[in-house]
Amino acid sequence: MNEAYRSGCPINLTLEVLGDRWSLIVIRDIMFGNRRHFRELLQNSEEGIASNILADRLKRLVERGLLSRGDDPSHKQKGIYSLTEMSIRLVPIFAEMGAWGRRFMPVSEELSIRAQLLEEGGRPLWEDFMAELRVLHLQAPRDPGKPSVFDRLRAAYLEVVARNAAVADAAE
Amino acid sequence: MNEAYRSGCPINLTLEVLGDRWSLIVIRDIMFGNRRHFRELLQNSEEGIASNILADRLKRLVERGLLSRGDDPSHKQKGIYSLTEMSIRLVPIFAEMGAWGRRFMPVSEELSIRAQLLEEGGRPLWEDFMAELRVLHLQAPRDPGKPSVFDRLRAAYLEVVARNAAVADAAE
């Protein structure tokens, strides 16, 4: 538990908290996949995180204020991990990282449709999405007029999956 | 040299290239500090990077297309590292990371003034800055009408340093 930072540069400090291969992956799955339990994060992990790494990252992220852990009333052993304002405000970073990855890396269509929508929607969409995450994770009151960005991202993803499955079937 | 990626998710792919504690630090120093030689990056490093790590990261970043290495005609041994379009397009990510770090981490005033200006300037300023980086690193033609964002960021930093030095003097 060494709390001495390398420097006071904002880029560096952000990197000291999030600059590893797993922290942002965990937050991404909670944020975009709404995975709230340990098992969900472990077993549905696209990248195959190991259980000890996941346990360590959840602990660190809670310690550093990026996640909070609550008890699930329906199951004494289950914990529920929630985003905090600190991690909800990562949405613009995720959006920019997604846009950069889409431009320069060999992304798959299925997994990049969300990034595309976030990029196209721009900052107004990010704000709507963050407001919605506050409803889901911080018990903020829901704005009844707003359609769900979360659902829209999810629907777009499922649509691509279904379309590609149909194409794969037709090819056989 | 294992080129198998963990997944095709844009966030994950960006993380696989940049998700460590040093790669973005190196790019930051080249981008905002205009440090182009190995020694400059090593000795002026705010965070104290080790020479073997620096050598390794420069090599990897060149391999992956985020930097290019050219010879310095004035010195047979010197290499000049330049940004590429791929790394210039990281400006929005740096800006968002800087804004997040400023909001949630214990940043120092001196090192965060640039992040503040980038945040306040918004995307139009980022575009001007990227255009200027293309002039500095990719031999793009200079737009004569534009004042230099790079110089403006640098001047603001030096001003804060000078002001804080004066305050420190007065306190003695």
Next chain:
DNA sequence: TCAACTACTTGCTTTTTGCAACCGGTTTAA
């Protein structure tokens, strides 16, 4: 009562990081 499920933990190996010293070639200044 028992199998399946819960959130982890443990032990071990491999990989990465970090430190310090060192290297041969190049430039510069006396």
Next chain:
DNA sequence: TTAAACCGGTTGCAAAAAGCAAGTAGTTGA
């Protein structure tokens, strides 16, 4: 002309982190 300083690294070693597979103690539902 020669020595000191500078150049971009490399090497060897220790410590830390990541990754894998197996295991644990408690909980739940049939």
